[in-house]
Amino acid sequence: MDDRALRSTVPLRYDRTRGELVLLDQTKLPGEVAHIRARSVEQVFEAIRSLRVRGAPAIGCAAAYGVALAASEAEDRREGPAAARACALEACRYLATSRPTAVNLFRALDRMEARLRAAGDAPDASLRDVLLDEADAFFREDEESCLRISEAGLALLSPGMGILTHCNAGALATSRYGTALGPVHLGQERGYRFRVYADETRPLLQGARLTAYELMTDGVDTTLLCDGMAASVMAAGLVQAVLVGGDRVAANGDTANKVGTNGVSILARHYGIPLYVLVPVTSIDPGCPDGAAIPIEMRGASEVTEAWYRTRMAPEGVKVFNPAFDVTEASRIAAIVTDRGVLRPPYGPAIARLFAGEGGRP
Ligand code: MRU
Numbered sequence: 001m002d003d004r005a006l007r008s009t010v011p012l013r014y015d016r017t018r019g020e021l022v023l024l025d026q027t028k029l030p031g032e033v034a035h036i037r038a039r040s041v042e043q044v045f046e047a048i049r050s051l052r053v054r055g056a057p058a059i060g061c062a063a064a065y066g067v068a069l070a071a072s073e074a075e076d077r078r079e080g081p082a083a084a085r086a087c088a089l090e091a092c093r094y095l096a097t098s099r100p101t102a103v104n105l106f107r108a109l110d111r112m113e114a115r116l117r118a119a120g121d122a123p124d125a126s127l128r129d130v131l132l133d134e135a136d137a138f139f140r141e142d143e144e145s146c147l148r149i150s151e152a153g154l155a156l157l158s159p160g161m162g163i164l165t166h167c168n169a170g171a172l173a174t175s176r177y178g179t180a181l182g183p184v185h186l187g188q189e190r191g192y193r194f195r196v197y198a199d200e201t202r203p204l205l206q207g208a209r210l211t212a213y214e215l216m217t218d219g220v221d222t223t224l225l226c227d228g229m230a231a232s233v234m235a236a237g238l239v240q241a242v243l244v245g246g247d248r249v250a251a252n253g254d255t256a257n258k259v260g261t262n263g264v265s266i267l268a269r270h271y272g273i274p275l276y277v278l279v280p281v282t283s284i285d286p287g288c289p290d291g292a293a294i295p296i297e298m299r300g301a302s303e304v305t306e307a308w309y310r311t312r313m314a315p316e317g318v319k320v321f322n323p324a325f326d327v328t329e330a331s332r333i334a335a336i337v338t339d340r341g342v343l344r345p346p347y348g349p350a351i352a353r354l355f356a357g358e359g360g361r362p
Helices: 003-007 041-049 056-076 081-095 103-119 127-154 182-189 206-217 227-235 261-270 347-355
Strands: 012-015 020-024 035-038 162-165 195-199 221-225 241-244 255-258 275-278 325-328 335-338 341-343
Touching (some): 041 081, 056 081, 056 103, 081 127, 127 275, 127 335, 162 227, 195 206, 195 227, 335 347
Parallel strands (some): 162 241, 241 275, 275 335
Antiparallel strands (some): 012 020, 020 035, 255 325
8 A cells, every 4th residue: 555545544643742642533434534633541432432443453552542641641630650550550441341342452451551560650751651652562563463464364365366355354443454454455565456345344334434445545446245245246256265354263263253254254154265364363362262252242223223324224113133243153264364373273272372381361
């Protein structure tokens, strides 16, 4: 992606001069490229909860900066280092309640909390700077992970392939480049000429609003589908691989991703098309035994009855079932592509090896 395109798909950056977390408001895309300048942890919480910033890795990065903002607010009030530390610890607790499924959020908060504890009550530098440095490091590591995932994913694909994707696991959902869309962007640079089929991804239309926008900004050949049409493109032989991201991969490889992914995996199995899950190791939760143990976020009924643009599409009073994620069983995943290599089934031992000797943490 060229620089201009990259800028309009960067979901967040910290502005040190103004002490603000600048978030691309993804609820406004594709119609408007608008930014929010968050100065408080409450604003970061609201942005995560309402999906202004979304996608597992981007949520983790935003939360890390949110903790630094809490310390910054306390320092601005000149409350002293112990109070700044208490505010930052409180921010960790608070942000952990913003969304439940993406494990990257909890990894980011664990890491910020560990840094806070290491800094102690009387840090050498301002706590704001200590925490901003940590959040920056977390952000940069995610960028590097995405690059490695993109290379590893591209090696599984051939030029000219038709690729189906669900939701948005691209640059908009990460620090940069993306996970599932990383190989597509890299392939675009290298002349692979992929054809991408993007599920619209009801109810919040991340595929239509975000994936189609992101891919078209990069000049990728993109076709938008209603979710119910995925079987048709597969039956027509137009798709040779399915690439999706993940919000949380359990120890046995079961993977929670945007609701609808499980259905796509069943179709892909039926039509003999490999489905690849592309995730940073920070999306793997070795403490979660299987998909049944992954907390699935339930969201408000109005997302289904009124859609994004608040136009009512269903009768008043209808009951609504609206889980934000579902679980794809490990048995239907051809490979899990991570920043630390490509995992193949059986995933239990492969994931255990990845975390061996590291106290269960990547
Ligand atoms: O509800 P969202 O938009 O945050 O859901 C995002 C997804 O399900 C993504 O596929 C997942 O977080 C992976 S992002 C690299």
